[in-house]
Amino acid sequence: MSSPVVLVLLLVSTPLILSAGSSKCISRNFGHDSVVCECNSTYCDSIGPVRLPPVGRFSSYLSSLEGSRLEAGEAEVQVNGSSTGLRLTLVSYQKYQKVRGFGGSMTDAAAMNILSLSAGSQEQLLRQYFSSEGIGFSVVRVPMASCDFSTRLYTYADSPGDYGLDNFTLAAEDVHMKIPLLQRAQALSPGPLSLLASAWSAPAWMKTNGALTGKGSLKGQPGGKEHKAWAQYYVRFLEEYSKYNLSFWAVTTGNEPSAGQMTNYSFQALGFTAEQQRDWVSLDLGPALHASSFPRTHVLILDDNRLLLPRWAKVVLSDIQAGRYIHGVAVHWYLDHLVPADISLDVIHQLYPEYYLFGTEACAGWSPADRGVKLGSWDRAEQYAHDIIQVGSSAACSVTSTESPSAVQFEVWDPAVGFMPSTAPPRSLLTLAWNTR
Numbered sequence: 001m002s003s004p005v006v007l008v009l010l011l012v013s014t015p016l017i018l019s020a021g022s023s024k025c026i027s028r029n030f031g032h033d034s035v036v037c038e039c040n041s042t043y044c045d046s047i048g049p050v051r052l053p054p055v056g057r058f059s060s061y062l063s064s065l066e067g068s069r070l071e072a073g074e075a076e077v078q079v080n081g082s083s084t085g086l087r088l089t090l091v092s093y094q095k096y097q098k099v100r101g102f103g104g105s106m107t108d109a110a111a112m113n114i115l116s117l118s119a120g121s122q123e124q125l126l127r128q129y130f131s132s133e134g135i136g137f138s139v140v141r142v143p144m145a146s147c148d149f150s151t152r153l154y155t156y157a158d159s160p161g162d163y164g165l166d167n168f169t170l171a172a173e174d175v176h177m178k179i180p181l182l183q184r185a186q187a188l189s190p191g192p193l194s195l196l197a198s199a200w201s202a203p204a205w206m207k208t209n210g211a212l213t214g215k216g217s218l219k220g221q222p223g224g225k226e227h228k229a230w231a232q233y234y235v236r237f238l239e240e241y242s243k244y245n246l247s248f249w250a251v252t253t254g255n256e257p258s259a260g261q262m263t264n265y266s267f268q269a270l271g272f273t274a275e276q277q278r279d280w281v282s283l284d285l286g287p288a289l290h291a292s293s294f295p296r297t298h299v300l301i302l303d304d305n306r307l308l309l310p311r312w313a314k315v316v317l318s319d320i321q322a323g324r325y326i327h328g329v330a331v332h333w334y335l336d337h338l339v340p341a342d343i344s345l346d347v348i349h350q351l352y353p354e355y356y357l358f359g360t361e362a363c364a365g366w367s368p369a370d371r372g373v374k375l376g377s378w379d380r381a382e383q384y385a386h387d388i389i390q391v392g393s394s395a396a397c398s399v400t401s402t403e404s405p406s407a408v409q410f411e412v413w414d415p416a417v418g419f420m421p422s423t424a425p426p427r428s429l430l431t432l433a434w435n436t437r
């Protein structure tokens with residue numbers, strides 16, 4: 001059997017034959033450093049289904065500041081390497097964690113924006129994200145109730161004192177927007193989507209501050225009635241979504257628990273320390289999921305910046321009672337420049353190889369210095385690519401990033417296959433793919 005190897009190189013590419021795909025990018029410049037591809041109700045650029053070339057050849061996909069967007073190329077694998085320049089050697093016996101998939105978030109804001117398009121454009125957009133002719137998103141993070149990408153504050157259990165969650169009910173945002181879109185995405189996807197749920201805040205009445213925003217945590221202690229009710233809220237969420245035939249691969253222990261420890265925090269948050277999270281998983285969330293109809297749902301801890309690693313994961317995962325309910329450590333990308341991957345992600349991967357690392361949130365435009373939407377920003381494309389390669393490289397496949405204002409010549413050497421020479425234009429992103437026999 002042949003197995004595909006995909007190597008992602010930042011800033012890379014090639015004098016390969018670039019085949020003009022059946023549907024090209026209709027580029028449009030919005031005044032930032034690069035272009036976007038414009039789609040409408042009847043047209044969208046597409047790379048089409050991706051097939052690996054036969055053994056002896058390799059394919060490449062190039063995107064660049066200059067305007068290339070997933071331009072396909074193909075070339076011959078060489079028997080001999082060149083003696084000059086950069087060589088990247090694939091060490092195939094060195095295995096890391098598997099890549100679960102790539103995806104995005106179905107927030108209230110995403111759903112509202114998608115549904116504001118014409119029916120034809122919605123279909124094009126969903127097809128380009130989720131179908132096999134598009135970029136093949138297979139993971140979707142779904143906020144549980146409102147978050148900072150909502151237009152109002154709400155949870156699913158806003159009746160004060162409703163410890164039994166008798167009045168638990170999904171919001172209009174779920175029933176009329178997110179769920180129908182998730183069902184359409186699932187219908188377009190060639191395989192089951194991996195849905196991941198994260199909650200931003202518990203209902204105000206369960207919290208020390210009596211509000212969804214600001215500094216506050218659950219009242220009482222792990223094992224107490226608020227902590228139990230909050231765990232049961234997760235089970236009720238999974239039950240309600242399952243009525244729409246949407247099942248979740250994983251839940252996180254909550255979005256950015258450190259945010260809820262900050263005075264006057266501006267949006268929905270629920271504070272936990274690592275110790276409180278450990279005990280809540282061990283005494284409440286873990287047992288509640290285990291006893292529910294969804295015992296195989298994965299639990300991912302942290303769901304916050306890697307600034308908190310390795311300490312946070314050590315506190316939680318070192319506890320044998322909590323650890324047995326947990327599958328992975330979810331990380332966000334904000335402030336990554338302060339914390340290199342090797343002292344955060346790598347340490348956790350080495351200490352706890354049985355738990356996987358998973359990137360759950362990355363969003364450009366949040367910083368006051370670089371705020372809002374910037375259509376066509378290549379700088380942001382590089383930020384995202386850098387993050388994907390970093391989170392991937394500490395755990396998944398061998399990847400290299402280079403940043404250069406001029407072209408970079410290099411070759412990839414897979415000892416089982418041969419040499420794959422390439423040249424990267426300035427500020428470009430290149431993916432090479434080949435059969436390893």
Ligand SMILES: *[C@@H]1O[C@H](CO)[C@@H](O)[C@H](O)[C@H]1NC(C)=O
Pocket residue numbers: 026039040041042043
């Ligand atoms: C959609 O875009 C294509 C390609 O630019 C164009 O030929 C077509 O007229 C557009 N259709 C509509 C409905 O705007």
Ligand SMILES: *[C@@H]1O[C@H](CO)[C@@H](O)[C@H](O)[C@H]1NC(C)=O
Pocket residue numbers: 079080
């Ligand atoms: C590869 O190198 C070997 C030994 O240096 C040489 O004999 C052979 O002709 C080369 N093959 C190709 C395809 O250049």
Ligand SMILES: *[C@@H]1O[C@H](CO)[C@@H](O)[C@H](O)[C@H]1NC(C)=O
Pocket residue numbers: 159160161162163166167
């Ligand atoms: C549920 O909602 C109803 C109607 O709003 C209210 O009368 C009832 O007290 C609520 N139940 C709980 C347990 O909060």
Ligand SMILES: *[C@@H]1O[C@H](CO)[C@@H](O)[C@H](O)[C@H]1NC(C)=O
Pocket residue numbers: 186192193245
């Ligand atoms: C439920 O979803 C699965 C895929 O996740 C699909 O195979 C099945 O047909 C769906 N069932 C209904 C009733 O829609």
Ligand SMILES: *[C@@H]1O[C@H](CO)[C@@H](O)[C@H](O)[C@H]1NC(C)=O
Pocket residue numbers: 263264
């Ligand atoms: C938090 O908000 C309150 C009310 O707006 C204000 O009085 C207080 O100074 C703020 N605290 C901090 C630390 O900003």
